[in-house]
Amino acid sequence: MEYVIEMNNITKIFGNFKALDDVTFKVRKGEVHALLGENGAGKSTLMSVLFGLYQAEKGEIYINGKSVQINNPNDANNLNIGMVHQHFKLVHNFTVLESIILGRETVKNGLLKKDDARKKVMELSERYKLKIDPDALISDITVGMQQRVEILKMLYCDNDILIFDEPTAVLTPQEIEELMKIMKYLVSEGKSIIFISHKLNEIKEVADRCTVLRKGKCIGTVDVSTTTKEQMSEMMVGRKINFNIEKKDIKTGNAVLEVKNLTIKAKNSKKNVVNDVSFEVRKGEILCIAGIDGNGQSELVYGIAGLLPINDGKIVLNGKDITKESIRKRCLSGMAHIPEDRHKDGLVLDFDLQQNAVLQTYYEPRFQNHGLIKFNAVKEYAKKLIKQYDIRSPREEDSIVRNMSGGNQQKLIIARELDRDPEIVLAVQPTRGLDVGATEYIHKQLIAQRDEQKAVLLLSLELDEVMNVSDRILVIYEGEIVGELNPKEITVKELGLYMAGSKRGVNYEKKS
Amino acid sequence: MNIIYFVAQQTMFFAIPLLIVALGGMFSERSGIINIALEGIMVIGAFAGIAFINVTQNSMSGQVLLLLAVLVAGISGGIFSLFHAFASIKLKADQTISGTALNMFAPAFAIFVARMVQGVQQVQFTDTFHISKVPFLGDIPVIGPILFQNSYITTYVGLLIALLSWLIINHTKFGLRLRSCGEHPQAADSVGINVYKIRYAGVFISGILGGIGGLAFVVPTSTNFNATVAGYGFLALAVLIFGQWRTKRIFFSAFFFGIMKTFASAYSGIPVLKDLPISNEIYKMIPYIATLIVLTFSSKNSQAPRAEGIPYDKGSR
Amino acid sequence: TTEKPKEDTNKESSSGETPDKSKEEAPAEGIELALITDVGTIDDKSFNQGAWEGVEAYAKEFGKTYKYYKPTEKSDSAYINSIELAVKAGAKVIVCPGFLFEVPIHTVQTQYPDVNFIILDGAPHPDGDYTPDIADNTYSIFYAEEEAGFLAGYSIVKEGYTKLGFMGGMAVPAVVRFGYGFVQGADYAAKELGLTEDVQVKYTYVGNFDATPENQAKASAWYNEGTEVIFACGGAVGNSVMKAAEAAGNKVIGVDVDQSGESETVITSSMKNLAKSVYDALTAYYANEFPGGTSVSLDATVEGVQLPMETSRFEKFTQADYDAIYGKVESKEVEILNDADVVEKSGKAAEEVTAADIPVEQVKVEVIK
Amino acid sequence: MKKNHNILELKGASSFFAALMAIVAGLLFGLVILLLSNAKEAFPAFLTILVGGFSAGARGIGQVIYYATPIIMTGLSVGFAFKTGLFNIGASGQFTCGAFIAIYIGIKWTFLPPEIHWLVALIGAMIAGAIWGSGPGLLKAFFNVNEVITSIMMNYIGMYLVNMTIVRTVYDALKNQSKSVAKSAVLPKAGLDKLFNTNNLNIGIIIAILSVIVIYIILQKTTFGYELKACGSNKNASKYAGINEKKSIVLSMVIAGALSGLGGGLLYLSGSGKYLQVLDILAPEGFNGISVALLGMSHPIGILFSGLFIAHLTVGGFNIQLYDFVPEVIDMIVAVIIYCGAFALLFKHLIIKFTSKPSLDSDINNKKENEKLKENINKLVITEETENLDNQKKDNKEEL
Ligand SMILES: Nc1ncnc2c1ncn2[C@@H]1O[C@H](COP(=O)(O)OP(=O)(O)OP(=O)(O)O)[C@@H](O)[C@H]1O
Ligand SMILES: Nc1ncnc2c1ncn2[C@@H]1O[C@H](COP(=O)(O)OP(=O)(O)OP(=O)(O)O)[C@@H](O)[C@H]1O
Ligand SMILES: [Mg+2]
Numbered sequence A: 001m002e003y004v005i006e007m008n009n010i011t012k013i014f015g016n017f018k019a020l021d022d023v024t025f026k027v028r029k030g031e032v033h034a035l036l037g038e039n040g041a042g043k044s045t046l047m048s049v050l051f052g053l054y055q056a057e058k059g060e061i062y063i064n065g066k067s068v069q070i071n072n073p074n075d076a077n078n079l080n081i082g083m084v085h086q087h088f089k090l091v092h093n094f095t096v097l098e099s100i101i102l103g104r105e106t107v108k109n110g111l112l113k114k115d116d117a118r119k120k121v122m123e124l125s126e127r128y129k130l131k132i133d134p135d136a137l138i139s140d141i142t143v144g145m146q147q148r149v150e151i152l153k154m155l156y157c158d159n160d161i162l163i164f165d166e167p168t169a170v171l172t173p174q175e176i177e178e179l180m181k182i183m184k185y186l187v188s189e190g191k192s193i194i195f196i197s198h199k200l201n202e203i204k205e206v207a208d209r210c211t212v213l214r215k216g217k218c219i220g221t222v223d224v225s226t227t228t229k230e231q232m233s234e235m236m237v238g239r240k241i242n243f244n245i246e247k248k249d250i251k252t253g254n255a256v257l258e259v260k261n262l263t264i265k266a267k268n269s270k271k272n273v274v275n276d277v278s279f280e281v282r283k284g285e286i287l288c289i290a291g292i293d294g295n296g297q298s299e300l301v302y303g304i305a306g307l308l309p310i311n312d313g314k315i316v317l318n319g320k321d322i323t324k325e326s327i328r329k330r331c332l333s334g335m336a337h338i339p340e341d342r343h344k345d346g347l348v349l350d351f352d353l354q355q356n357a358v359l360q361t362y363y364e365p366r367f368q369n370h371g372l373i374k375f376n377a378v379k380e381y382a383k384k385l386i387k388q389y390d391i392r393s394p395r396e397e398d399s400i401v402r403n404m405s406g407g408n409q410q411k412l413i414i415a416r417e418l419d420r421d422p423e424i425v426l427a428v429q430p431t432r433g434l435d436v437g438a439t440e441y442i443h444k445q446l447i448a449q450r451d452e453q454k455a456v457l458l459l460s461l462e463l464d465e466v467m468n469v470s471d472r473i474l475v476i477y478e479g480e481i482v483g484e485l486n487p488k489e490i491t492v493k494e495l496g497l498y499m500a501g502s503k504r505g506v507n508y509e510k511k512s
Numbered sequence B: 001m002n003i004i005y006f007v008a009q010q011t012m013f014f015a016i017p018l019l020i021v022a023l024g025g026m027f028s029e030r031s032g033i034i035n036i037a038l039e040g041i042m043v044i045g046a047f048a049g050i051a052f053i054n055v056t057q058n059s060m061s062g063q064v065l066l067l068l069a070v071l072v073a074g075i076s077g078g079i080f081s082l083f084h085a086f087a088s089i090k091l092k093a094d095q096t097i098s099g100t101a102l103n104m105f106a107p108a109f110a111i112f113v114a115r116m117v118q119g120v121q122q123v124q125f126t127d128t129f130h131i132s133k134v135p136f137l138g139d140i141p142v143i144g145p146i147l148f149q150n151s152y153i154t155t156y157v158g159l160l161i162a163l164l165s166w167l168i169i170n171h172t173k174f175g176l177r178l179r180s181c182g183e184h185p186q187a188a189d190s191v192g193i194n195v196y197k198i199r200y201a202g203v204f205i206s207g208i209l210g211g212i213g214g215l216a217f218v219v220p221t222s223t224n225f226n227a228t229v230a231g232y233g234f235l236a237l238a239v240l241i242f243g244q245w246r247t248k249r250i251f252f253s254a255f256f257f258g259i260m261k262t263f264a265s266a267y268s269g270i271p272v273l274k275d276l277p278i279s280n281e282i283y284k285m286i287p288y289i290a291t292l293i294v295l296t297f298s299s300k301n302s303q304a305p306r307a308e309g310i311p312y313d314k315g316s317r
Numbered sequence C: 001t002t003e004k005p006k007e008d009t010n011k012e013s014s015s016g017e018t019p020d021k022s023k024e025e026a027p028a029e030g031i032e033l034a035l036i037t038d039v040g041t042i043d044d045k046s047f048n049q050g051a052w053e054g055v056e057a058y059a060k061e062f063g064k065t066y067k068y069y070k071p072t073e074k075s076d077s078a079y080i081n082s083i084e085l086a087v088k089a090g091a092k093v094i095v096c097p098g099f100l101f102e103v104p105i106h107t108v109q110t111q112y113p114d115v116n117f118i119i120l121d122g123a124p125h126p127d128g129d130y131t132p133d134i135a136d137n138t139y140s141i142f143y144a145e146e147e148a149g150f151l152a153g154y155s156i157v158k159e160g161y162t163k164l165g166f167m168g169g170m171a172v173p174a175v176v177r178f179g180y181g182f183v184q185g186a187d188y189a190a191k192e193l194g195l196t197e198d199v200q201v202k203y204t205y206v207g208n209f210d211a212t213p214e215n216q217a218k219a220s221a222w223y224n225e226g227t228e229v230i231f232a233c234g235g236a237v238g239n240s241v242m243k244a245a246e247a248a249g250n251k252v253i254g255v256d257v258d259q260s261g262e263s264e265t266v267i268t269s270s271m272k273n274l275a276k277s278v279y280d281a282l283t284a285y286y287a288n289e290f291p292g293g294t295s296v297s298l299d300a301t302v303e304g305v306q307l308p309m310e311t312s313r314f315e316k317f318t319q320a321d322y323d324a325i326y327g328k329v330e331s332k333e334v335e336i337l338n339d340a341d342v343v344e345k346s347g348k349a350a351e352e353v354t355a356a357d358i359p360v361e362q363v364k365v366e367v368i369k
Numbered sequence D: 001m002k003k004n005h006n007i008l009e010l011k012g013a014s015s016f017f018a019a020l021m022a023i024v025a026g027l028l029f030g031l032v033i034l035l036l037s038n039a040k041e042a043f044p045a046f047l048t049i050l051v052g053g054f055s056a057g058a059r060g061i062g063q064v065i066y067y068a069t070p071i072i073m074t075g076l077s078v079g080f081a082f083k084t085g086l087f088n089i090g091a092s093g094q095f096t097c098g099a100f101i102a103i104y105i106g107i108k109w110t111f112l113p114p115e116i117h118w119l120v121a122l123i124g125a126m127i128a129g130a131i132w133g134s135g136p137g138l139l140k141a142f143f144n145v146n147e148v149i150t151s152i153m154m155n156y157i158g159m160y161l162v163n164m165t166i167v168r169t170v171y172d173a174l175k176n177q178s179k180s181v182a183k184s185a186v187l188p189k190a191g192l193d194k195l196f197n198t199n200n201l202n203i204g205i206i207i208a209i210l211s212v213i214v215i216y217i218i219l220q221k222t223t224f225g226y227e228l229k230a231c232g233s234n235k236n237a238s239k240y241a242g243i244n245e246k247k248s249i250v251l252s253m254v255i256a257g258a259l260s261g262l263g264g265g266l267l268y269l270s271g272s273g274k275y276l277q278v279l280d281i282l283a284p285e286g287f288n289g290i291s292v293a294l295l296g297m298s299h300p301i302g303i304l305f306s307g308l309f310i311a312h313l314t315v316g317g318f319n320i321q322l323y324d325f326v327p328e329v330i331d332m333i334v335a336v337i338i339y340c341g342a343f344a345l346l347f348k349h350l351i352i353k354f355t356s357k358p359s360l361d362s363d364i365n366n367k368k369e370n371e372k373l374k375e376n377i378n379k380l381v382i383t384e385e386t387e388n389l390d391n392q393k394k395d396n397k398e399e400l
C-alpha cells in the first residue's frame, strides 16, 4: 500500500508533558483520512509536527516514501503540505488577496506583483467553486468565506497534501455541506486530505479511514465504512457515549423571559440587525433560536444580556421590566449567560481558575466581607465546582485559565453560570469545538436545568444540537423570527430551508 | 506672504524629525514591538552624528558631511535599538522594560562619553550645511520658498523616508510580511515567515530612523548637542499613535504638530497671533491641547497593530 | 586606558576646557578648592563656566587642588549635601555660583566656620526672610549686570542696528538687570546719534535656560520679522538663538562670558567678569585677606563688567568708542538704573513692573509675555 | 495541596533571585565602566556606590529615604496602573500638579490650624494628582483614546499650567520659583530627623509605606482590586460580569494620579528647601517612577524596595564625585539593572522549570482503563496497521 504520509513513532513533549506518545500515523494517497480524539488528545499537535510548527522529540516522517525533515512551515510547503488551522491564521486587516499571497509573494523591481497573483487566485476560485472577493478585508467577510480563503491559500501553492484541523466547528450547515463537496472534489483530483473533526456524522460522510488518538497515544486506525459512530466514540473517550439524549416530557410553566418588539440597529448602518423580535421563554423549556450565523442571533442575545444597547423594545424577566437595568442587576434577577466567545467575554484568561469561578459572584457576602475577599471561601467554592462539574486542569483551582483546554474552559463557565441557580440561561453555542464527551455532558446539564423548571434559551448553529436538545425552535432570518417549529414534527431538511430564508411560518409573513 | 513662507520653513524643523522618528516607531510597532525607546535612540543618533561632524568638520564640510553624519546617526541608532530588539524579541521581556532602560541609558552614556573624550558634555558643531536656497528649485514661485529655501538636507531625507516608508509598508513583500507579524504573528509563522527576523528588522529600522531623526532634530535648532532631545521622542510616539500607525496619517500628524509648535513658539513674530490677548504659556499648551481634542474625536476605532506588545512565542497559541 | 583623557585634550574640537582632570595628584589632605554647580553644568558656556574658569585659573597657577560637585537635585538640602561632600573632601574655599545657594549657605556658613564660601549673584539669607545675613567666612559677590547690558545696548546701536531683541532665560534678577541695562544703553546711543526714528526692542523671557527648538523658532520669528540683533541672555538659550541667526544671517549678543567662539554670529558678549572676580577672591583668601562678611557689587569701576573688544566683530564701533563709554559708565556719568531703581521710579508694585517701565526716550520696548 | 504551596513560594523566591541577578549584572557593568574610564580609582569608587547611603551612617540612610519617598510614590502610581492594564506615563504631570497644590495650600491657606495645615495640603495634592490622572482615564473609557498619548500630552499641559499659575499666585520673582511654604505646612518630623540626624526626614516615608500597604491590600485582598485587575486583563469579560469597566478605568487612573500627586506633595512639603521652578522641564520623578515600578515588578512591596534601592544608588553615585567620575555613571548602572530585568524574567522561568516537580501526568490514573479499552478496540482496528506498528518498534530497538 502506498502512503503519502508516514509519521512513525512520533513523540512530542511540552515541558514535562507528553503531548504525543509514540504515535504512528499513515495516510494513503487520494484518501480523506479522519483524525479523531478528545479535546487535548494531541490532534493539532500531531498536525503541527507534520506542518513544521513543532519539532518532535522522537520519530520520523516519510513523505511519498522519502524520509524528510520538516523544520518549519516552509519545508512543509516545499513538500506540498498545506494546512487549514483550527483557529484561522488570517490577518484581520489584510485583503483576501494579500492573505493568500502572504509568504509566497512574487515581486518585480522590489514591488509586489499583485496582478499576476489575482489572476491565479481567480482561476483557482473558479475551478474549485470557492467564491471569494479578492479585495474584501478579512474582518469584513463571513467565517465561511474566511475558510475558503484558507483553502485557497493551500491551493495557491499547489499543495497536494491538505490538512483540515476542525474546519467545520465554525461553519453553518450549508457551509459544511459545501466544504464536504469541495473535499470530495479535491480528493478526486488525487489530493490527499487529513480531516479533523469532533462530529462523527461528518467523518462518516467524507472520510475513508479514521485514526483515533487518546491522551497523546494512538489507539488505532479504522475503516470508516465498517465502523459505527458509537464504536468510534468509544475508542475516543473510553466509554459509551449516548447520542440519543434522554429527555422526559415535562410541563412548561409561566414565561420567565419575555422579549417584546426588540430592535437593534447595526453599528455603522441604519439597517436593523435585530428587527422587531418578540418571543417568550417559559419555565421548564429549552427554547432554541436557530439560524445561519450572522442573522442577528448574536446581537439578540447580547441585547438581552445587556452587553449591547437596544434601540427599541422591552425585555421582561419574571414579570419585571429589565430593559434599562445594568448587567449586574440582570444577573441578580436570575439571568445567566454562557457567552459565544469564551475567550473574549467569558473568562479572564490570565486569572486562575478560582478567580474565574467567582467572576459573577465575587461581591456576594459569602465571598467578601467589607470589600475584602474571603480567599478560603473562594478556594473551597472552586474546589466544589471542580469536583461537581469534573473540570480538569493541570493545577486544579490554581491553574491559570489560559493554560486550560477549551473544553475545560467551557465547563468552567457552565459550572459558574449554572451553579448560581439562575432562572434563565442564555446558552450561546455552548458546545462549539468540544469533543463528544464534553458535548454530551453539557447537553445533560442544560436538560437538567430545564427539568428543574428553569428556562434555557439556546442558540446554536448545529442542527443536530438544535433538533436533539430543544423543546421549541424559533428560526431567525435576517434579524426576524420567520417561524416557530416543534423539533419532533419537522425534519432537519425542513429546518434548513427555514434557516436559509426560503420558507416562512404561518404567522411570519414578511412585513415590508 | 513672507510670513507664510517663514511658518512653512520653520514647521519643517519641527515636523521632519517627528515624522522620521514616528515612521521609525511605525516600523517597529507594526512588526509587533512597542518602542518607547525612541527618545533614547534619538539621543544616541544625534550624539553619534554630531560627534562625527565635530571630529571630521576640519577635513570635510557641507552636504557631504551632513549626509555622512546622517549615515552615522542611522547606523548607531540602529545598533542601539538592537538591545531593545534582543530583550523584547529574544528574551520575550516586557517591552516597556528595555525601552525605559534605553531611555535612561542614552543621555547618561552621551554625557559620559563626551566628558571622557573632550571633558565637556556639549558637543559643538559648525553649521556648514545650511541651505539658504537650493539652486533653480528655490526660485520656483510659492513652492520654492516653502520647500527649497532656508532648509537642511535632512528635510529632503525626511520626505524621502516618508515616501519610501509608504512604499515599503504597502507595496513590498517585506512590508506585507512586517504587517502580518504585527497583526497576527501566528499567521505569519504558519506560512513560513520568520517572525523573529522580521521583528528584528522592524526594530532595527526604527533604530535607524530614530537615530536619523535625532540628528535632524539637533542640526537645525542648536549649535551643539547637550545629551537631550527635549522629549521629542515621546512626542514622536504621540504622533505615531495620533497617525494611527499609518504612513500617510503620520505624515499629516507630524505636520499638524509641527505647525502647532511653530505657532506656539513663533507667535510673537506672526502678526495676527501676536496681537491676540493670549499669554506665552497658553500658546505653549496649545499644541498639546489641540492634539487631545483631535484625538478625542478620532480615536473611536483605534488601529493599533493587534499583536503589538505581545512577545511572540512559537510554542504558544 | 588611564592616560586616555590627556591626549584627547589636544583635540581642537571643543573649547579645550578640561575641568576635572587635574586631580591625579589629589593629595591626602584633600581638595582645597571646590565649586558646586548651579542649575546648569560646569560647561554651560556661561555662568557656571565663568566661575569655574576663575577657580581653575587660580588653582593651576598656584598648584592648588580643585574640583567641582554636581548636586543630585535642585533643592536646598541637595545643595547642602554637595557642600558637605566638598567639605568632606577637604575643601577650604567653596565657590557657589547662583542665588539658589543663598539659603543653603546661610545654613552651612555657621555649620562650617572653618570653611570659606564665595557666593556669586547672591547673599546668604534665612529661608523666607530676604535680609542678608553674611557670616565672616562668606563673601557675597554681585555684579552690575545693568552696566554690562548697557555697554552691549550702547555698542550695538552705535554699530548701526536699530531693530533689537532681548531674550532672557527667566526673569531672575541678574537677567532682568542685563535686560534693563541693554534697553538703557540702546536709548543712550540713540540719543547720542540723534536718531530720528525709535530703536525697537522686542523683549521677552523664554522660560528656560536650554537650547530648544522652541527657542530657535522664537528667535527665527523675530529675525524674520526684521529684528537684526538679539541679546541672548540665558545660558544655552544662546545656542538656539545663534542657530536662528546663522540661518537668517543676523547677529547675536552673547552673555556672561566671551561667547565669540560659539558662533560666527556672535557680534559681542555682555560679560560679567566671573572668572576674574573668583580669581581675585581666591587670591585674597590665600593672602589672608578674605573679605568675609561683606557683599560687593562689582561694576565697571573694578572691571566687574565688560565687552570683549578683541573678539568682538564690530565694524563701526571702535575700541576708542568703547573706552569712552566705559569711562562714562565707570565714572557714573551716565545713570544706569538697575531692577530696583526701575521699580522705584515706576511707582508700581514690583510684580507689575516690566521692561516697558524703563524710562527711555528713543527706544520703543515691545514686551512679549 | 502542599505541592501548590511550594510552587507559590518558589515563584516569590525566583522573582527575588531574578531581581538580584539583574542588580548584580548592572553593578558589574558599572564596574566595567568605571574601570574603563579611570582604572586607578575604579575600585574605591565602586565601593562607594555599593556602600551608597550607608557611608554617612544614619544621616546617609536619611538621605536615601528622602530621595526614595517621591519615587516610591510615582513608582507605586505607575505600578498600580500597570497592574490594572494601563501604562501611566503621565506620572510626571500628576506629580507636578500635586506638588503645586501642596505648596499653594502650604503658602496661602495659613488660616488653617497648624496641626492640620500640612494634612490639608497633602490631601489637596492627592486630589490635584487624581484630577490630572482622571483626564486620560476619562478619555480612555469614553472615547477610546490611548492613555499613553494622552498622558504625554497631559504632562506638558500640566507643566505649563503650573508654571503659569505659580507666576500668578505664589511667585518669588527674585528667584523665579515658588515662595517657601508656611512652617505649619511642612510635614511633621515625628522624631525621624533626630533619629537620622538629617533635617529633611519626616513622616513622608511613613505615608509612602502606608500607601504601599494600602495599594497592596487594594490589589491583592479586595473585591475592588479584583474588579480593577479583571478590567485590566479583559475588558469585555469584566463588562460581561457586570463590572462597570468604564468606571474601573477611570478609577484606576484616578488612584494612580492621586499617588503621584501625593508624591509631589510629600517632596515639596518635606522642608528640604525644594521649590517649584518656573521651568519648561517635565518632572523627572515621574519617569523615574517607571524604572522603580519595573524594577519592583509592579508589586507594591517590590516597588518600596526598588525605590529605596535606586535612592541608595543615587546617594552612592553622588558620592563617587569624590573620585574622578561623573555621576551619570549611576544612571547607566540603573539603566542596565532595569535592562537586565529582562534577562531576569528568563532566569525566573528557568528556575521554575528546573525546580518544579516533573509531570502531573494525568495518564497515570487512566492506565488501567486504557488497557481494558485496547482489548475492545483491537477487534475493530485493521490488523495490517498494528502489525506494521509492531514491526516498526522492533526495528527501532534493533537499531539501538
Ligand atoms: N504549546 C503548548 N505548550 C504546552 N503544551 C501543549 C502545547 N500545545 C499543546 N500542548 C499539549 O498537547 C496536548 C494536545 O493538544 P492539541 O492541541 O494537540 O489537542 P487537540 O487534540 O488538537 O485538541 P482539540 O480537539 O481540542 O483541538 C494538550 O493536552 C496539551 O497539554
Ligand atoms: N500554552 C500552554 N501551555 C501549557 N499547556 C497548554 C497551553 N496551551 C494549551 N495547553 C494545554 O492544552 C490542552 C488542550 O488545549 P487546547 O487548546 O488544544 O484545547 P482545545 O479544546 O483545542 O481548545 P479550543 O477549543 O479553544 O481550541 C489543555 O490540557 C491545556 O492545559
Ligand atoms: Mg486541536
Ligand SMILES: [Mg+2]
Residues within 6 Å of the ligand: A039, A166, A406, A433, A434
Ligand atoms: Mg478544540
